[in-house]
Amino acid sequence: MTDMHPAIRVSEIFGPTIQGEGVLIGLPTVFIRTGGCDYRCSWCDSLHAVDNQYRNEWLPMPIDAVWQTVHALSGGRPVMVSLSGGNPAIQPFGPLIERGHRQGYRFALETQGSVVREWFADLDVLILSPKPPSSEMTTSWAAFEACLEAAQEKPQIVLKLVVFDESDYAYAKEVAARYPHLPIYLQPGNHTPPHPGSEDTSVDLDGIMMRMEWLVERVTSDRWFEARVLPQLHVLLWGNKRAV
Numbered sequence: 001m002t003d004m005h006p007a008i009r010v011s012e013i014f015g016p017t018i019q020g021e022g023v024l025i026g027l028p029t030v031f032i033r034t035g036g037c038d039y040r041c042s043w044c045d046s047l048h049a050v051d052n053q054y055r056n057e058w059l060p061m062p063i064d065a066v067w068q069t070v071h072a073l074s075g076g077r078p079v080m081v082s083l084s085g086g087n088p089a090i091q092p093f094g095p096l097i098e099r100g101h102r103q104g105y106r107f108a109l110e111t112q113g114s115v116v117r118e119w120f121a122d123l124d125v126l127i128l129s130p131k132p133p134s135s136e137m138t139t140s141w142a143a144f145e146a147c148l149e150a151a152q153e154k155p156q157i158v159l160k161l162v163v164f165d166e167s168d169y170a171y172a173k174e175v176a177a178r179y180p181h182l183p184i185y186l187q188p189g190n191h192t193p194p195h196p197g198s199e200d201t202s203v204d205l206d207g208i209m210m211r212m213e214w215l216v217e218r219v220t221s222d223r224w225f226e227a228r229v230l231p232q233l234h235v236l237l238w239g240n241k242r243a244v
Ligand SMILES: C[S@@+](CC[C@H](N)C(=O)[O-])C[C@H]1O[C@@H](n2cnc3c(N)ncnc32)[C@H](O)[C@@H]1O
Pocket: 037, 043, 044, 045, 046, 084, 085, 086, 087, 088, 110, 111, 112, 128, 129, 160, 162, 187, 188, 189, 190, 191, 192, 232
């Protein structure tokens, strides 16, 4: 049977590994990393899925092929599938989600909240990650709110904020005040090397741990008892290695 649905632009599909961040941390997960992003955060850790320099590596894959890859990686056993990127909201994921759901798979989407899709309502988990000042991006709250509306409170919705410094922390508090009903996860920023293809996967672990400790101190001294602070577990385990 031919695949009538539009193709998905894929940078890499990998796993199962553990989800390293946020509300699903520790959960075995297969990742679909799409190519292309409408943002370019100063510290993006996935530039190989953002920078046009790598676009020849982003292959348009029919839904059938994407599904077969996920199915093979998971040995046919239903698993959590994380849609990331790049901005995965740019891609036509509706039919894949429908297909996976029929076989018991679950879907989480990671997005900055700049592009809205009707299929957000079909997700199991929507992770919205608006970008703080250190990213050098500007949040459109109109677009962000359109994403929340599209989800129609059907998926579990959570916020995930990267924090490098005091102004990022202030931004995270503003976001929390704006959406007091949404659980919020804070993660210390990781200074990534400028060349994503490089063999050097080392990270500044001391810096990450220092920011992690500083964040814990900040949150507790503010009596911000609703916030959750987590490191990127996969970065602690595997550094800046790709596809883990
Ligand atoms: C690479 S992005 C892809 C999905 C989507 N574009 C987004 O930003 O939500 C996945 C997650 O990694 C986070 N992230 C990216 N670079 C990071 C870094 N250097 N340190 C910590 N988190 C980072 C993003 O904020 C986002 O929550």
